[in-house]
Amino acid sequence: MVSRKALVPAAFVACLLPLAWLGGRYLRDDLGANPISELENRLGFYALSMLLLSLACTPAQLVFKWKWPLLLRKLFGDYAFFYACLHLSTYVGIDQFFDWREIGKDVVKRKFITVGMATWVLLLPLAVTSTQGWQKRLGFRKWKRLHRLTYVAGVTALVHFIWRFKTLNTQTSIYASILVLLLTVRIVFWLRRRKEPNRK
Amino acid sequence: MKITPKDLYLQRRRFLQLGAAGAVGLLARGAAAAKGAVHGEKLAGVKPMSKFDTTEKKTPFEDITSYNNFYEFGTDKEDPAANAHKLVTKPWVISVEGEVKKPRKYDFDELVKMFPIEERVYRMRCVEAWSMVIPWDGFPLADLIRKLEPTSRAKYVAFETVVQPENMPGVKGFSGIGFPYLEGLRLDEAMNPLTLLATGLYGEALPKQDGAPLRLVTPWKYGFKGIKSIVKIKFQETQPATTWSQYGGGTEYGFYANVNPDVDHPRWSQGRERRIGEFLKRKTLPFNGYGDQVASMYAGMDLKKFF
């Protein structure tokens, strides 16, 4: 096991591995027949995966009474935003090649792109305020309420993922199930806590 | 060669090289092994050059055989290349049914010998907004239909793909559509000189991921109309149910599925497409650029309604 002190640095490096892997495939010209789409999809997929990892930390703590997942919550969240930014840059700079008119049309007309954009817009303030400084500045309760938006972002990211395909498939169903499970855990614990008389 | 504003279109390799420039890039390129797609048997006596051929740059064999939609083998583009080898194509029987003089079963080997094989270099536009240029080998569906002598009640042709659950992970798994895969054409569409039954590409027997041993090619329609690994051809009076036109309550894909930049998919635009191997997207042409050959078949039809 990694010691607690090494946990965060180790996770920091681990979260970069998908990017390194993708970079390796790019350099080997191994991104398949449609490398632009592959690049874009992989980055989006990593963003969603990081987001779900971040959302899994609190439920893991609640269910298993582990403390260590909470140390990783911010890291995963920041990485979700990091990969989302790379994903967005690929879309703007490579897929659409800065064709702002087409991009504007896409965001307005294609609901699949609209929810992607909405997700990114939701993640932006969360990434900015993910630091302890902001936690203090906002006050813990306000900060917590703001960061519940992560779940909304999780849902919109998932819808974006589902809509990208022509049909519901194995991958999207698995990711949808994971998100439903995490939300259920949160709701169950929230209901349970509400029943306890001295906790307000 | 036709001069497209190609200077604008950076080729894929160039795009990759640009980023990979420098020592690392050079090293990496040395190490880049061409991914070998399995080559099929060489086809003999293929008649080259039809009047319908496009002179655009052909998509490499490797790309045509590694980037496919064939949901029986999985929903990812790479799945068919990975899984289709399990498909059993010998023996292969095609059942001709319905409104024809003599309904009967044909062995594939018997069927291909009935017609000269010719090459057709066609554009292929996928509903997912990418496209390729593919040198198919095959024979016009019209030639077969004339031999089969449809009755006067034959107004449509329905096609069906093989189902081999043991060999098709997508059939057993969860892919969102039903099997067998169904397609159909109006009889005049089926008789159109462009419509091809393909048995090969690049002069070689059709790879399994591309629909071996026999598939449909209708270049003015979205790629999904090109039903693969056909085992049934049925002539009928009524419009056949097709897999994608039934999907989503019929709101997402129409029966006709003619390439049309003015009718968007509910979730994405069909105005432009990325030609595989090119960097910038290009404008999608009505009927995928085959309007001269096919537009008259739809005269007077509202193509926004019959999409």
Ligand code: HEM
């Ligand atoms: C800024 C707004 C965004 C835009 C314009 C956008 C656009 C796109 C596009 C164009 C694709 C690829 C479609 C294709 O090739 O078929 C895609 C795929 C995807 N995007 Fe986004 N996206 C955005 C934000 C996000 C965010 C914030 C997330 C997650 C947190 C995300 C997750 C995904 C996923 C999971 C996929 C599919 C990956 C796969 O197929 O494996 N996207 N997005």
